[in-house]
Amino acid sequence: MRLSKLFRYITSAAIISSASAVTASFAATPDFRNPADSSAAFLRLRCSLDPHDQKYSAWTATVYAQVPGQKLKPLLGFEGxxxxxxxxxxxxxxKLLTREVSYYRDLKTGKIIEQWDNPYTGKTDDVMHVHNDPVNSAMPAHGSGKYALPWVVMGDEVMLLVDVPLEYPNELSPAKFPEESSGDxxxxxxxxxxxxxxxxxxxxxxxxxxYVNSWFRTGPWLxxxxxxxxxxxxxxxxEGRKLDSFAELPAEVQAYTRKHFPKFIDAPTEFVSPNETxxxxxxxMKNAQATGTPANPPATTKP
Incomplete structure (x- = not known):
């Protein structure tokens, strides 16, 4: 779930408010729709304004194949x-400091898998689970930017619905990675x-x-x-929801993370870049294998 893209998008010109600025502080203005306080309002929902508190945005999903001229075909479970x-x-x-993991599951057994029988190529693929660190975002101060979020109030419920179209140069060029790249x-x-x-x-x-949330994504083959x-x-x-602790995650997710990605139990403590995908x-990983050198560690460039 590419949450870092969400944060950059909601503060972009795509939803910048043209309304006059409201300058009251968040604490004195319980109306979370105040454009001057969008960062604080969103971060209270997405995470916590307490710097000593860490939260977990947990999700579970089904991954479908979309082939032209065919109905969607369920391929994998996805949980993280x-x-x-x-x-x-x-x-x-x-600064929103985050890292994320997500694991592919067999749809029949529900188990986290290490290999997958590809129904389109007839080959067995080694699965690479999602383990992105960092996935950080910067958000403006109170009163600066004054971007309006598309809050929707229905009765005693609040909805925030955001669509994020993505297009940028592919990290995997088709010339160097013909099997793995979906294009330039x-x-x-x-x-x-x-x-x-x-x-x-x-x-x-x-x-x-x-909060509870829904999530929908379209993208290229992995x-x-x-x-x-x-x-x-x-x-x-x-779909997903916010959790207060690692212990609230499914037992298999906890065990797999402790064994393979233990640093992902806790959030980062400092802002570094660039983000990983x-x-x-x-x-x-492939460059490291080709040169026989260890893969690069997570980004360490400070702003």
């Missing part, structure tokens, strides 16, 4: 989480729906607001599937 913490800077801006450009989309109680969002005493530029791609359909992690 993003662990986050928020740091407020001296200038009033925020990475083209995908992410669609988020966050749902919370109106009373919670209007309560300025809450540093963190509970690099480890080695489908190249074969027509079609993947559709992800899932499945495509960049795969590229670094």
């Amino acid at each position: 989480y993003n662990v986050c913490r928020v740091v407020k800077e001296a200038d009033g801006s925020y 450009h990475y083209i995908a989309s992410e669609h988020f729906g966050f749902f919370a109680k109106l009373a919670d969002m209007k309560n300025p005493k809450l540093q963190s607001v509970p 690099p480890w599937m080695k489908m190249g530029q074969r027509p079609g791609g993947l559709v992800y359909s899932g 499945t495509w960049s992690v795969y590229r670094d």
Whole structure:
């Protein structure tokens, strides 16, 4: 779930408010729709404004194949989480520090898998689970930017629905990675729906607001599937919620993380860049294998 793309998108010109600025502070203004307080309002929902508190955005989804002229075909289960913490800077801006893992499951057994029988190529692929670190975001201070989020209030419920179209140069060039690359450009989309109680969002005493969410994604074949530029791609359909602790995650997710990705139990403590994606992690892994050198460690460039 590419949450870092969501944060960059919601602060972009795509939804910048043309309304006049409202300058009251968040604590004095329980209306979370105040454009001047969008960062704080969103971070209360997404994570927590308490820098000593970390939250877990957990999800479960089904991955479908979308082939032109055919109905969607369920391929894999997909379950994981993003662990986050928020740091407020001296200038009033925020840093959202996160990392995320997500594991592919067999749809029949429900078990996390290490290999997958590809129904389109007839080959058995080694599965590369999602393990992206960092997945960080910066958000502006109170009163700066004044971007309006598309909140929808229905009765005693609040919805935040955001669609994120994506297009940028592919980390895996088709010339160097003909089996893994979908083309010169990475083209995908992410669609988020966050749902919370109106009373919670209007309560300025809450540093963190509970939510449940929906998530929908379209994207290319995964690099480890080695489908190249074969027509079609993947559709992800899932749901999730905010959790207060690692212990609330499914037992198998906890055990697999402790064994294979123990640092993903906790959120990062400092902001570094650039962010990682499945495509960049795969590229670094393959380059390391080709040169016989260890893969690059997570990014360490500070702003």
